[in-house]
Amino acid sequence: MYVAVKGGEKAIAGAHRLLAEERRGDPAVPEISLDQIEQQLSFAVDRVMSEGSLYDPELAALAIKQARGDLVEAVFLLRAYRTTLPRFADSLPIDTADMAVRRRVSAIFKDLPGGQMLGPTFDYTLRLLDFSLMAEGKPADIEVPMSASDPMPADAPAQMPRVTDLLVADGILAAETDDGERPADITRIPLSFPADRATRLQALARGDEGFLLGLGYSTQRGYGRSHPFAGEIRMGDVAVELQPEELPFPIEIGDIELTECQMVNQYKGDAENPPQFTRGYGLAFGQGERKAMAMALVDRALRAEELGEVATSPAQDAEFVLSHCDNLEASGFVQHLKLPHYVDFQAELSTLRALRAAHAKRAEAAE
Amino acid sequence: MKQITEPPEHAPRRRWLGVLARASRAELEAAKGLIEQRLGPVDMPRFLRRPEIGMAMVRGRAGGDGAAFNLGEMTVTRCTLQFSDGRLGCAYLAGRRLEESVLVALIDGLLQDRRHGAALADDVIEPLAEALAARRNQRLAKSQPTKVEFFTMVRGDGRP
Numbered sequence: 001m002y003v004a005v006k007g008g009e010k011a012i013a014g015a016h017r018l019l020a021e022e023r024r025g026d027p028a029v030p031e032i033s034l035d036q037i038e039q040q041l042s043f044a045v046d047r048v049m050s051e052g053s054l055y056d057p058e059l060a061a062l063a064i065k066q067a068r069g070d071l072v073e074a075v076f077l078l079r080a081y082r083t084t085l086p087r088f089a090d091s092l093p094i095d096t097a098d099m100a101v102r103r104r105v106s107a108i109f110k111d112l113p114g115g116q117m118l119g120p121t122f123d124y125t126l127r128l129l130d131f132s133l134m135a136e137g138k139p140a141d142i143e144v145p146m147s148a149s150d151p152m153p154a155d156a157p158a159q160m161p162r163v164t165d166l167l168v169a170d171g172i173l174a175a176e177t178d179d180g181e182r183p184a185d186i187t188r189i190p191l192s193f194p195a196d197r198a199t200r201l202q203a204l205a206r207g208d209e210g211f212l213l214g215l216g217y218s219t220q221r222g223y224g225r226s227h228p229f230a231g232e233i234r235m236g237d238v239a240v241e242l243q244p245e246e247l248p249f250p251i252e253i254g255d256i257e258l259t260e261c262q263m264v265n266q267y268k269g270d271a272e273n274p275p276q277f278t279r280g281y282g283l284a285f286g287q288g289e290r291k292a293m294a295m296a297l298v299d300r301a302l303r304a305e306e307l308g309e310v311a312t313s314p315a316q317d318a319e320f321v322l323s324h325c326d327n328l329e330a331s332g333f334v335q336h337l338k339l340p341h342y343v344d345f346q347a348e349l350s351t352l353r354a355l356r357a358a359h360a361k362r363a364e365a366a367e
Numbered sequence: 368m369k370q371i372t373e374p375p376e377h378a379p380r381r382r383w384l385g386v387l388a389r390a391s392r393a394e395l396e397a398a399k400g401l402i403e404q405r406l407g408p409v410d411m412p413r414f415l416r417r418p419e420i421g422m423a424m425v426r427g428r429a430g431g432d433g434a435a436f437n438l439g440e441m442t443v444t445r446c447t448l449q450f451s452d453g454r455l456g457c458a459y460l461a462g463r464r465l466e467e468s469v470l471v472a473l474i475d476g477l478l479q480d481r482r483h484g485a486a487l488a489d490d491v492i493e494p495l496a497e498a499l500a501a502r503r504n505q506r507l508a509k510s511q512p513t514k515v516e517f518f519t520m521v522r523g524d525g526r527p
Contacts, residue, residue: 049439050439053439053440054422054439054440054441054442055425055439055440055441055442056441056442056462056463058462058463059442059463082422082440085420085421085422085442086419086421086422087421087422087423087424087440088421088422088423088443088445088459089423089424089443089459090423090424090426090437091423091424091425091426091441092426093426093427093428093435094425094426094427094428094438096427096428096431097431097432100503100506100507101507101510102506102507102509102510103510103513110517111517115514115515116514116515117510117511117513117514117515118510118513118514118515119510119513120510120513121513162431162432164430164431165431165432176428176429176430176431176432176433176434177433177434178428178432178433178434178435179434181434182435183426183434183435183436183437184437185424185437186437187424187437187440197429197434197436198429198434198435198436198437199436201427201429201436201438202436202437202438202439205427205436205437205438205439206439237503237506239385240423240425240441240461242423242443242459244445244457244459246416246447246455246457247457248377249377249380249381250381251381251384251385251388251459252384252385252388253388253423253443253459253460253461254388254389254460254461254462255389255461256425256441256461260431262430262431279430281429281430281431281433283427283438285438285439
């Protein structure tokens, strides 16, 4: 029960002033700019865009600055902003086979057409603190891998086929099917169950990375085991096309950076169908590899029923996963506990006092 | 950029809108300048749709090629101009780019000019497309030295 409480206005105004002051920190230290956040904290920007479900690096940087680096708070700010904008159109489905690939690795084939490119990865770094980054004003020795004037090698493929397409062509991986239906949109019609795969993928795409990472990890540890292989992870720029109202044809409006993960999982077969590997899919805005991998693991786990598996683990329970993976909703409900619950608590208190009095009476009578 | 295969009659306009959408503000100003050099000063057409910021829902496909799903939104700016002869100049750009959207809509309309359009499109769009390809190649080239060259160690312990 909520009762309007008045009287905190001055305190709230004071708290906001103090918050602004702490956000700025020591005035002797230069203020951080949005460009700096966008360029130098790009993983934070990408995560806020993915979970905020709005691709706009500059606004994500602003949200991070305003939230003092609290990424869940920044997600909240971005989600709130998106509610103020009209939606002009749905894009045509993006084509990740046409990605301008800057990173691409496969854990299942060493030599795949187009090759493997590590790109800008933390993998194989030593995870030792690099004290040279502490040195102020001295630009670190950056070895430029290739000068701007160097041409692309002639053998660099313009397009890289998806590893999963090769497996499907061989018949050893289940093909995806497209019924051509308009996908459900949880921003327009709230989540309900059972949820189809398009709904699940949308919810997972905006889901909290930490929550999905833990769930994905749980499937690896035996809670809904699906024996995953990272079939392919690719990162790069993809063109976005949409159909404007004014034109009789679709046009490209620009490129966005995406990370895609294709998990190849344990096989299935029955009397009619020969055994085939199954798959899980992850897609994230920007460079969101951990998120895309976790999403792919959870997507596969949530296909348990469809693939005739007994769902016994949390990661396989769509209602559990999808109802709790949104950090905006989770944070809101957890943090609402800070709001005044004075009347609820008074009610609990009087019940408890009555119970204690009754208990004391019974104890007295027993003596 | 994607290969455009259809429909043929719209192909040039589709292509230039895709190129203009990725051009910088300075490039668009320069393109407008070049067109004015050819056509003389351009009267500003009327706004059918003033520049406005909104969103597009980006769709992906399950497994990359399966059923579509809604990935998340992106900011988009659009603007439509109507020329005195009825032509529409149209812009849809990724991001929040109000001024650029007016320039793109204007250039789109001017390039549809019956008499000079085709020649203008070549002169205006091709250099922009080349610059775009160069930027893209430069970005991709940086990943080339991270390409993995596998080699297999031959196990040998001296035994035949």
